[in-house]
Amino acid sequence: MITCGAKAGGPSLDGIDVSKSAIVQGIALIGGEPVGRGYVRLLDAQGDFTAEVPTSSEGQFRFFASPGQWSVRLLTAGATCEAKFSLRIGEPVDLVLEIAS
Amino acid sequence: MxxxxxxxxxxxxxxxxxxxxxxxxxxxxxxxxxxxxxxxxxxxxxxxxxxxxxxxxxxxxxxxxxxxxxxxxxxxxxxxxxxxxxxxxxxxxxxxxxxxxxxxxxxxxxxxxxxxxxESRELTTNVSTRPASKYVATEQDHSLRAFRDEVLAAIGKLNLVDVRSPQEFSGELAAPAHLPQEQGQVRGHIPSAKNIPWAKSANEDGTFKSDADLAELYKGAGVNVATDTIAYCRIGERSSHTWFVLHELLGMKNVKNYDGSWTEYGSLVGVPVELGA
Structure with missing residues (x-):
């Protein structure tokens, strides 16, 4: 079963002026371990692609988007998962994208 | 091609x-x-x-x-x-x-x-080195490269294809969403440009869509294949992806990449800029 949770887990926001940005970030896990070779895609409210980042070696990712409805989609070998959320300026969203092993 | x-x-x-x-x-x-x-x-x-x-x-x-x-x-x-x-x-x-x-x-x-x-194929951390060669390049082929004056002259006349995200095209974002929004340029797009994000030419796994799908994508978005085309993005790399699709995969003639792109155009004094979709 593939699930996407939503609890804190993104990279540190130290040094970033969060008051001016609509930020979503998080961590990608598979079987509880960070996904070091995965890709996270940011999709807009219509489901259209906006941006993509590879996960870091710690499984983390971050996007600077605009306020509104968004989703992220995790791609890794043999599995995917997706999470929807809304973004506001100054209120970073922290996600855990978790694929059960 | x-x-x-x-x-x-x-x-x-x-x-x-x-x-x-x-x-x-x-x-x-x-x-x-x-x-x-x-x-x-x-x-x-x-x-x-x-x-x-x-x-x-x-x-x-x-x-x-x-x-x-x-x-x-x-x-x-x-x-x-x-x-x-x-x-x-x-x-x-x-x-x-x-x-x-x-x-x-x-x-x-x-x-x-x-x-x-x-596809879980193997990667290595062993750094590869090769014996030095004696490479000889040709002069730059400017039939592939657009400069700012050509871009200004192309407004309303040639196909201008803005391959950035809809949010960058409209002026909501100044840069791709995975980068900090700290650009010094104004936001928006070149008047008469069609917004056809590069991502529409690729499948989720990064491979290119079929030739038939690609041809339909650009035709459907109003790109006239009989007219010269200039592709641009923010710094010229995403537009290279679209230049590749149009020139190399679809075989369109007279397609140029504007590598100055929005970083240059959005910093020019006195040029026209449009906001919105």
């Missing part, structure tokens, strides 16, 4: 890892990606340190390109296979660069680094 002469797939690369005369080259936005793991035998090109002039805002000179490829051990008659992260953005930029300087046989790995990783 066609898919057969400009693309290879991951199976082809796996079968040709040791083939003489085939040189794999990785070019990434994430400039540490190569060190974390790359396809065996691949050499690295750094999109900024190797492919940008160190003083002026420009691509490197012919003599610097010759030195770069000679140092990497790439010869004029090698088949160069480029690949990289971010759906081959910077690999496509390097492809355009190789064509600009007249390399005969250069191709992209369809899907780039992503398809290789999603």
């Amino acid at each position: 066609s898919r057969e002469t400009s693309l290879v797939n991951s199976d082809w690369v796996s079968l040709n890892l040791s083939t003489s005369g085939v040189v794999l080259v990785e070019v990434d936005e994430d400039t540490d990606a190569y060190e974390k793991g790359h396809i065996a035998g691949a050499v690295k090109l750094h999109w900024r340190d190797d492919l940008q002039d160190k003083v002026r805002r420009d691509i490197v000179s012919k003599s610097d390109f010759e030195k770069l490829l000679s140092d990497r051990g790439i010869a004029n008659d090698d088949t160069v296979i480029l690949y990289g992260g971010n759906n081959n953005w910077f690999a496509a930029y390097a492809y355009w660069y190789f064509k600009l300087y007249g390399h005969k046989d250069v191709r992209l790995l369809d899907g780039g680094r992503k398809i290789w990783e999603l």
Whole structure:
């Protein structure tokens, strides 16, 4: 079963002026371990692609988007998962994208 | 050009890892990606340190390109296979660069680094070195490269294709959403440009869509195939991806990449700018 949770887990926001940005970030896990070779895609409210980042070696990712409805989609070998959320300026969203092993 | 002469797939690369005369080259936005793991035998090109002039805002000179490829051990008659992260953005930029300087046989790995990783193929951290060559480039082929005055003259006349995200096109964002929004330029797009994001030409795994789907995409968005075309983005790498689609896969004539892109245009004094979709 593939699930996407939503609890804190993104990279540190130290040094970033969060008051001016609509930020979503998080961590990608598979079987509880960070996904070091995965890709996270940011999709807009219509489901259209906006941006993509590879996960870091710690499984983390971050996007600077605009306020509104968004989703992220995790791609890794043999599995995917997706999470929807809304973004506001100054209120970073922290996600855990978790694929059960 | 066609898919057969400009693309290879991951199976082809796996079968040709040791083939003489085939040189794999990785070019990434994430400039540490190569060190974390790359396809065996691949050499690295750094999109900024190797492919940008160190003083002026420009691509490197012919003599610097010759030195770069000679140092990497790439010869004029090698088949160069480029690949990289971010759906081959910077690999496509390097492809355009190789064509600009007249390399005969250069191709992209369809899907780039992503398809290789999603297929769980092997990566190595062993840094590859090759014996130096004596590479000789041609003069830049400016039929492939647009400059700002051509772009201004093209407004309302030629196909201007803005390949950035809809949010960058409309002015909501100043840069791709995975980058801090700290650009000094104004926001918006060049008047009369059609917004056809590069991502619409790629599948989720990074491979290019079929020729039929690509032709329909651009036709449906109002690109007149009988008219000259200029593609642009923010710094010229995503537009290289679209230039590759239009010129190399679909075989459209007179397609140029505006590598100055929005970073240049959005900083010009007195030029027209539009906001909104």
